[in-house]
Structures are given as structure tokens and as C-alpha cells.
Amino acid sequence: MDVVILAAGKSTRMKSKTSKVLHKILGKPILSYVVELAEEVEAEKTIVVIAPGSDEIPSLYGDRLLYATQWEQKGTGDALKAATEHLTAKTTLVLYGDAPFLRRESLHDFIDFHQGKDLSILSVCQENPRDYGRIVRGNKGVEAIIEEKDCSPEQRKITEINSGILLMDTELMKENLQKLTISNAQGEYYLTDLVELFSSQGKIVDAFVLDNPEETAGINDRSQLAQGTEVLQRRVVEKHLKEGVSIIDPRRVYIEADVKIAQDVEIWPDTYLLGNTIIEEGVYLGPGVHLEDCHIMKGALLEHTRGIKALVGPGTQVGPFAYLRAGSRIGAGCRIGDFVEIKNSTIGDGTKVSHLSYVGDADLGKNINVGCGTIFVNYDGVNKHRSTVGDEVFIGCNSNLISPVEIGERAFIAAGTTVDRDVPENALSIGRVRSEIKLDWNKVKK
Numbered sequence: 001m002d003v004v005i006l007a008a009g010k011s012t013r014m015k016s017k018t019s020k021v022l023h024k025i026l027g028k029p030i031l032s033y034v035v036e037l038a039e040e041v042e043a044e045k046t047i048v049v050i051a052p053g054s055d056e057i058p059s060l061y062g063d064r065l066l067y068a069t070q071w072e073q074k075g076t077g078d079a080l081k082a083a084t085e086h087l088t089a090k091t092t093l094v095l096y097g098d099a100p101f102l103r104r105e106s107l108h109d110f111i112d113f114h115q116g117k118d119l120s121i122l123s124v125c126q127e128n129p130r131d132y133g134r135i136v137r138g139n140k141g142v143e144a145i146i147e148e149k150d151c152s153p154e155q156r157k158i159t160e161i162n163s164g165i166l167l168m169d170t171e172l173m174k175e176n177l178q179k180l181t182i183s184n185a186q187g188e189y190y191l192t193d194l195v196e197l198f199s200s201q202g203k204i205v206d207a208f209v210l211d212n213p214e215e216t217a218g219i220n221d222r223s224q225l226a227q228g229t230e231v232l233q234r235r236v237v238e239k240h241l242k243e244g245v246s247i248i249d250p251r252r253v254y255i256e257a258d259v260k261i262a263q264d265v266e267i268w269p270d271t272y273l274l275g276n277t278i279i280e281e282g283v284y285l286g287p288g289v290h291l292e293d294c295h296i297m298k299g300a301l302l303e304h305t306r307g308i309k310a311l312v313g314p315g316t317q318v319g320p321f322a323y324l325r326a327g328s329r330i331g332a333g334c335r336i337g338d339f340v341e342i343k344n345s346t347i348g349d350g351t352k353v354s355h356l357s358y359v360g361d362a363d364l365g366k367n368i369n370v371g372c373g374t375i376f377v378n379y380d381g382v383n384k385h386r387s388t389v390g391d392e393v394f395i396g397c398n399s400n401l402i403s404p405v406e407i408g409e410r411a412f413i414a415a416g417t418t419v420d421r422d423v424p425e426n427a428l429s430i431g432r433v434r435s436e437i438k439l440d441w442n443k444v445k446k
Contacts, residue, residue: 001111002089002170003038006079007031007097008051008070013221019054020219021097025229026236027256027274030219031057033100033232035065040104041093041111047083048097075188076164077180084177087170094166094191099218101231102165106215110208114167118203119195121145122165124213132161133192141206143199145192149185160209162192163216172203232257248286268303280314294324297332310342313349331366345376348391360384361403365391371415373398390425 011020021031031048038046047066050057051073058067068083080094091114095102114120121142123135134155136144145162146155176197180189199205210216219228236257237250244263247253252269255261261279268286275293279285283296288304296302297314304320312318313332322336327344330336334347337354345359348366353359357370361378363386364370374395378384385403389395393407396415407413408425416432423429 076191077189
């Protein structure tokens, strides 16, 4: 079976310079959901029909797909005709690049239904079928699909509608595409006219009625994009709940499609999990956690934390109000506390950075104490520099480490010290002005 995905629409209602099929839902382009569906049914070839100048689609998907260009907007029949040179399989499945909701189970049922037929239509029933093509049935199956603008008053009463998704014999399809005409209200080549052509030739044509109309909906504007995000987010949340994830308020989380979450994870409200984030077993997230492309290991706890391309080790506590920037790798059993920022740094097992500190471009060993207000001064105005801190170092409060410096194991940095040279292991570094006490000074002032 070959699959053709029609994606050559002008996207005018989306009001965007980006093709509507490349707008994202839960971190993935709309088109990607349809491409993955084609891959799920093991299509021999997947051909995407695009508009002239739609270079962003081939740039994004590359050799994963084949491409055909519909040079003029002459309707869906003309769009399918553009792909015919690529079609060699016995059957052809037609999908739509702006319709990402069809479940794989439903598609497999539709393919099974097609056995022994020449053309099969995926249809749904709607109480208000306005703007949709109606399925006209006869004694031997489906006789035609009549578009809304071409319907008679009696045909408008039909509630079974065409989803646009078709499965048909490839050679018969190619033969009948040449017979399509533009004798309709739109002046276009309707793909749906193939149904009447097949039926008039005595071919077996039938429609598989899908229970859930939601699965065949398309996305044409920003409102439908928002509604589509809600639909797919609900599915993602339901999947994780069934797999043993606790989500305290499913309406107040955002979890993208490719996020992986193990069982016994607890997610509190206002948590956002994006990209290829991985959450291991027993992690506690939230409230107020925002992670993108992060890996959070077993038993970690994060609250009010922002993380981007960061790794958090098992049993580590992060937050509240911590920021883990790209390249941060936090070890096991660490404590990254309130108002701490870690950037492109490695934090060894058991190390604590508990409050109001910045660790940038540094490699910290195990069981280090980083006191409140410690700053790794990594930027000299031109270049970034890297520092190293050995195991079991104690860094007192309000210390500045002027990178690049190397602090040896078990060294002690006194509170208020500015470190501008390497400190040997077991050494004390102290560099602050000794305090002076003037008795009765304030009385004299007054």
C-alpha cells in the first residue's frame, strides 16, 4: 500500500507565513502526526503533495518522504493526480496533512474493512453536517459523495459525511482520475467524484462509519489549532494515567507528545514537560516545573524549577525557583536550592548549592558545600572560562571564584573571599578586609 498525504493548501485562514501543516501541536508539526500514521501501517511509499515553493516541508522531512507538487490549486482530484507517477502499490490510501487526530486503531480497522472492495470511504455521522460532503448510499453500497454546495435540499438532510480519507485500487484510481471534470459549483476537480465513477462502473464501493467524529477533524485556523491541542493533550494525559503516572489536575499540565514518563511519577499543577524530556520512576514534579529536553532520574524532586537540556541525578532535590540551563549535569543526592542558577556545569554526587548562587562553566566534585551567595565569575567580557572544584571542598557564603581557577580537594574558602588563583588541596583561602570596631562611633555622629 502507498500513502498520499495532501498538504498543498494555501493556509490562508491560519494567517501565517508558515504552512498550516507545519504549525505545532504538543511540540510536533501537524504533518508529523499524519506521517507517523503512514509509517504505522508500513506504507511502501509515502508521498506528500505540496504547493509550489513549500521548500520547508522537504527540508524538514528529507528522504523520509517522497514529494509531488500541485502546481495550480485545482482541487483535491488534481492534487492526487500530481502524485500518481510515484504510485506502484496495489492500493493507495489518501490522508490529509492537516488532520492529525485519526487513531492508529481506527486506521487499521478501516484497512481491514477495505478487503474485497475497490474503493472505501472513511465516514462519520454528525448532527450538524454543514459544509461537508454527504455520503449517498444505494442498494449496493455508496453511490456518490455530494459536496455541500452541490447538494439538493433532500441531500442536505443526510448526516453521514465524508472525512476525505479514501482507500482504493491504484490502477482503477489512475484510470478514473483522467475522467474527472470541473462541472461543479467550485469549478474544481473533486476527488470525491471518483466514488460515483467507480460505482457507475459496477465496482464495489462502501463507507466505513467511524464512531468518533473528532478523529477526522481538520485544522484550518488558530482556533482549531487550539482545540486540536486540547484534544491531543487529553489523549497524552490519558495515556500516562493508564501507565501509572499520578497527575493531580490533568487540566493544568502541558505534556508534549514525545515526553517519556515512568510509573509512580507524581505531577502537580502548572508543570510543563517539553521536547524529548525523560522522567524516570518515582520522580516528584511541581508545582510550577518547566522542563525542555531534560532527563530526570529516579526519585528526584523538583518544584518551581526551569530546566533546559539538563540532567538531574537520582534522589536529587531541585528548587524552589532554580534554573538549570543547557549542559547542566547534576549528580545523585544533590541539593540545588532556591534562586540557584546552574549553567553548563557538572555537579558531583552529594554536593549542595542551597541558595542564591550562580555556577557557570564549572566542574564540581562530590560532597561540596557551596555557601549562599557564591558566584562563579566565568565571563571576562570577551571569553567564558571554566573552573574545577575538587571533592569535599567548603565554599563559604558570599564568595567569588574568578575563572579559570582550580580548587583542590578538601580546600576551605572562607566567607567573603574572592578567589583569583588556584587553591591547593586541604588549604584555606581567605581574602577579605578584616572588620574594625569603633566604640561609641554612632554617639559621636549624633
